Amino acid sequence: xxxxxxxxxxxxAGYIGALVLILGxxxxxxxxxVLVFRGExxxxxxxxxxxxxxxxxxxxxxxxxxxxxxxxPNTTQAMLICALGWLVLSAAGALPYVLxxxxxxxxxxxxxxxxxxxxxxxxxxxLDTMPHSIIFWRSLTQWVGGLGILTxxxxxxxxxxxxxxxxxxxxxxxxSGRPVPGMANTVKILWTVYTGFTVLIxxxxxxxxxxxxxxxxHSFTALSTGGFSPYDASIAHFSALPGVNGVMLxxxxxxxxxxxxxxxxxxxRVLSGSxxxxxxxxxxxxxWTLIAVLTSLVxxxxxxxxxxxxxxxxxxxxxxLFQTVSILTTTGFGTRDLTSPFFGPLAxxxxxxxMIIGGCVGSTAGGIKVQRVVxxxxxxxxxxxxxVVPRNASNRILLDGKYLDEMEVNRVSAIFFIWIGLLVFxxxxxxxxxxxxxxxxxxxxxxxxxxxxxxxxxxxxxxxLNPVIKIIYIFGMLAGRxxxxxxxxxFSPRAWRIW
Numbered sequence: 001x002x003x004x005x006x007x008x009x010x011x012x013a014g015y016i017g018a019l020v021l022i023l024g025x026x027x028x029x030x031x032x033x034v035l036v037f038r039g040e041x042x043x044x045x046x047x048x049x050x051x052x053x054x055x056x057x058x059x060x061x062x063x064x065x066x067x068x069x070x071x072x073p074n075t076t077q078a079m080l081i082c083a084l085g086w087l088v089l090s091a092a093g094a095l096p097y098v099l100x101x102x103x104x105x106x107x108x109x110x111x112x113x114x115x116x117x118x119x120x121x122x123x124x125x126x127l128d129t130m131p132h133s134i135i136f137w138r139s140l141t142q143w144v145g146g147l148g149i150l151t152x153x154x155x156x157x158x159x160x161x162x163x164x165x166x167x168x169x170x171x172x173x174x175x176s177g178r179p180v181p182g183m184a185n186t187v188k189i190l191w192t193v194y195t196g197f198t199v200l201i202x203x204x205x206x207x208x209x210x211x212x213x214x215x216x217x218h219s220f221t222a223l224s225t226g227g228f229s230p231y232d233a234s235i236a237h238f239s240a241l242p243g244v245n246g247v248m249l250x251x252x253x254x255x256x257x258x259x260x261x262x263x264x265x266x267x268x269r270v271l272s273g274s275x276x277x278x279x280x281x282x283x284x285x286x287x288w289t290l291i292a293v294l295t296s297l298v299x300x301x302x303x304x305x306x307x308x309x310x311x312x313x314x315x316x317x318x319x320x321l322f323q324t325v326s327i328l329t330t331t332g333f334g335t336r337d338l339t340s341p342f343f344g345p346l347a348x349x350x351x352x353x354x355m356i357i358g359g360c361v362g363s364t365a366g367g368i369k370v371q372r373v374v375x376x377x378x379x380x381x382x383x384x385x386x387x388v389v390p391r392n393a394s395n396r397i398l399l400d401g402k403y404l405d406e407m408e409v410n411r412v413s414a415i416f417f418i419w420i421g422l423l424v425f426x427x428x429x430x431x432x433x434x435x436x437x438x439x440x441x442x443x444x445x446x447x448x449x450x451x452x453x454x455x456x457x458x459x460x461x462x463x464x465l466n467p468v469i470k471i472i473y474i475f476g477m478l479a480g481r482x483x484x485x486x487x488x489x490x491f492s493p494r495a496w497r498i499w
Contacts, residue, residue, distance in 0.1 A: 008080075011071045015081045015166075016088055017064025019153055023089050024057030027096070029140065030133040037132040046131045049100030057092050078166050079486040082150055086478055089149060090116055093141060100134050106467055113474050115141030116149060117481035118364060120227030120332035120453025121473070123463050127232050132213065135230045139217040145481075146224030146260065146364040147194055155191045193267050198223050201256040208252055209244035222256030225365045227332025227453040234334040235322075250318055253333060254325050261329030261359030262287065281400045283360055283371040290370065294354065295324040298347045305344035327354040330366035332453025339456060348456070352443065355450035356419075366451025366480050368419060375399065375412050411485075418484050423449055426472050433466040444469075448476035 030050050034042045073081060090113040097108035107123040114121045115138055127135065144152050150166050198219050205215035214230060221228045231237035235253060239246045259267070266284065269277035279285055299320035319335055319342060326333045336342050338351060358367010378397045386395055397404045426445030431438055440456045444465075447455035457465075465473075479487045 010068055011073050011077050012080050014068035017061045019085045020057045021061025024054045027054035030137045033133040033136050041131040046100045046133050049096045053095035079489050083486040083490050096137055110470050113477050116145035117451050117477045118142050118145050118224045118226035119451040119477045125459055138228045139220040142224045142226030142228055143220035154187045190264055197259050204252040208248040222253050223260045225260040225329045225331040236335050250322050257325050257329045257331045261363050261365040263360040263362035265362045282374045287370050295321045298324055301344040301346040327351050329359045330450055330452040338454050352446055355446045355452045372412050426476050430469050433469055448473040449480040451480045
């Protein structure tokens with residue numbers, strides 16, 4: 001028995017070593033900004049903030065890989081690698097914040113986990129004056145985490161034993177399949193589309209008046225649906241800047257967020273010539289319906305609350321659309337604060353619902369995913385149908401012309417149940433250990449679990465939260481990103497055995 005645990009731990013440790021090695025190489029990238037912006041907030045301190053952790057990660061990762069080598073994992077071990085990998089990489093990725101700007105380690109770990117999981121909750125204020133390398137590191141963690149850390153690992157590595165299991169552990173798909181046969185080709189296509197869209201958004205933001213640096217950061221965090229911005233005011237920072245077309249920037253970012261929140265399998269099909277893929281399945285139909293209906297309700301709530309006419313209709317529509325897309329895709333950019341008088345009580349309630357739903361399966365967005373909402377509706381309909389049809393009638397759930405496997409239905413139901421349980425737990429602990437009201441307390445855990453960022457707790461208040469609450473939010477962010485089950489396996493001794 002002891003040998004089984006030891007062997008399983010070696011398999012997991014070997015892959016963690018490879019991940020740490022690649023993270024060390026990624027940490028060298030911000031050094032370019034230390035050199036480019038020398039004298040503009042960059043110093044020897046920020047140079048050491050990236051160079052020291054990078055060298056530690058590279059040497060440690062290389063040593064582990066040389067000692068242990070490659071072994072093909074089973075399904076359970078792949079999920080353990082996934083969950084533990086995100087925890088370890090966030091622990092190492094926090095070091096530049098500690099060494100570069102003197103952040104406390106828990107706050108730095110929180111910020112890094114928020115980045116890699118593309119949540120976007122931030123512990124930091126004074127972003128406008130932070131070193132460019134630190135700002136870029138925040139954005140880079142979200143861009144890498146957008147399609148997944150393990151997916152990035154598979155994209156830059158070759159001949160990885162059990163690659164399909166690692167991909168499935170991090171990027172579980174519901175009947176979505178792969179764009180092409182072969183794991184290597186699938187990962188290559190995903191990252192090619194992802195990178196291409198990133199370049200497109202950078203170019204469009206530059207046309208709207210953003211600097212290359214700001215465009216790079218906002219493109220990274222829009223397409224990854226992460227929402228980190230180099231400015232405390234987020235996108236509102238650009239509304240009054242001279243030489244900047246703020247209206248165009250908002251519409252470009254809306255496009256970027258929708259691209260990130262839509263399945264990349266759909267993107268591949270559209271780019272291959274099948275435009276019908278934008279609306280030919282139940283998830284995409286509900287996706288466009290949600291954007292249209294929720295935007296209309298937020299806009300209507302504003303008009304009723306303010307008593308405004310349609311004289312400023314475009315501005316009100318743009319604000320409603322931007323915030324709806326930002327929340328529904330779990331990006332978290334803001335042109336207005338969620339507590340702004342622009343948004344009424346109905347909008348506030350709808351934002352919480354959007355945080356739970358999130359984007360499409362196979363996208364960079366968080367939440368329980370639109371397709372799972374479709375499945376849960378079908379499950380409810382199935383139970384009602386059982387009351388009126390003969391007992392021997394078929395009650396299988398049909399989705400887009402295919403019957404869903406019962407195990408998949410059970411998985412979706414279990415994820416939703418555990419999701420709600422964790423939301424209640426996190427909200428209750430927040431209320432118990434803080435002076436926040438019940439509504440704000442729940443919104444914090446909604447934001448963490450949904451990987452969304454904005455909530456009804458201000459950034460200074462988040463920074464002042466009890467460390468216990470911060471740790472719960474850290475696990476909440478990871479649970480939401482990995483869809484709970486891989487994280488729970490870490491606490492199961494039986495999962496570390498070889499079967």
